[in-house]
Amino acid sequence: MALAVPRKFEEIEPQEPIAAQLFQRLRTRIIQLDFKPGQALSETEVARRYAVSRQPVREAFIKLAAAGLVEVRPQRGTFVKKIExxxxxxxxxxxxxxxxxxxxxxxxxxxxxxxxxxxxxxxxxxxxxxxxxxxxxxxxxxxxxxxxxxxxxxxxxxxxxxxxxxxxxxxxxxxxxxxxxxxxxxxxxxxxxxxxxxxxxxxxxxxxxxxxxxxxxxxxxxxxxxxxxxxxx
Structure with a gap:
């Protein structure tokens, strides 16, 4: 599922930890409902949008899951969690x-x-x-x-x-x-x-x-x- 968002994806600063930057940017987009509850998030698509490898995206997803913002569904993918x-x-x-x-x-x-x-x-x-x-x-x-x-x-x-x-x-x-x-x-x-x-x-x-x-x-x-x-x- 492609990421449909209205705002331009911010550039990543190569001198700073990439996973931490991705976490903050994705967290902000989830909070501001650019990524809506229930929406699928693709590691590959996020990596492409931010021009980074999939590894820091995976690390950011793990932190987002720990924050209660996304959930990983086995065999289905990663989704923005609905608000509880x-x-x-x-x-x-x-x-x-x-x-x-x-x-x-x-x-x-x-x-x-x-x-x-x-x-x-x-x-x-x-x-x-x-x-x-x-x-x-x-x-x-x-x-x-x-x-x-x-x-x-x-x-x-x-x-x-x-x-x-x-x-x-x-x-x-x-x-x-x-x-x-x-x-x-x-x-x-x-x-x-x-x-x-x-x-x-x-x-x-x-x-x-x-x-x-x-x-x-x-x-x-x-x-x-x-x-x-x-x-x-």
Whole structure:
């Protein structure tokens, strides 16, 4: 099955590990629904599109399977996994537990320069054109990564990145419909306000509220896109 995607395939940097680059590029395409749940992925076709050998493609597929984004069906091939509500809920639970501790730690380490930087990120988020879902998702990730860096917990963010792929697919579907980006940005601002006030309880409450937003949109999204979700037992 040929890969039908609307965007040009990005070039691979030969100086960087190829499998890692392929994993990130394919992960992004799956999250942004360039590769839709249930779609077949061919090692040969991906290798041809990116002008690489099949070995790094195979390695990238293994990492994508570990992230819960693809599945290998014996004698049939590799397919993009449908979104599993339980996996989304598990990822959200883990992410909230980690990021609640991140902001609690950030309260003691944040300084004036960091607050200025966070507010600049929020201003950038507000300037992103409506409909630029990929742009907003990237800005949102930068904001949360920065919180971890301020707290001195960069590894915590790497753990979050490992577990949140299924959650990201739902978040991407929610933009422009089930979830208002204005609401999300306002929630970011309340987190920064709490950090600036050095109010640990308020900061934790703000990030927990923010990360529970998906609980409101998930049922609506699953009902609107049943073909993208794994049928519940």
């Amino acid at each position: 509500v339980e996996a989304v809920m598990d990822a959200r639970f883990v992410r909230e537990a980690i990021e609640a501790e991140v902001v609690r730690a950030a309260v003691t380490s944040v300084d004036a320069a960091a607050i200025v930087g966070l507010r600049a990120q929020i201003a950038h988020q507000r300037a992103i054109p409506e409909g630029d879902h990929a742009g907003f998702l990237a800005a949102d990730e930068s904001f949360h990564r920065t919180l971890a860096e301020i707290a001195g917990k960069a590894y915590a963010w790497r753990v979050v990145e490992e577990v949140k792929a299924q959650m990201d697919r739902v978040r991407y579907l929610s933009f422009g419909g089930a979830t208002s980006t204005t609401v999300l940005i306002d929630q970011h601002e309340r987190v920064v306000d709490a950090l600036e006030a050095r109010d640990r309880k308020l900061a934790e409450a703000a990030i927990r509220l923010h990360l529970r937003e998906i609980l409101k949109s998930l049922p609506q999204i699953a009902a609107a896109h049943p073909d993208l979700f794994d049928a519940q037992p």
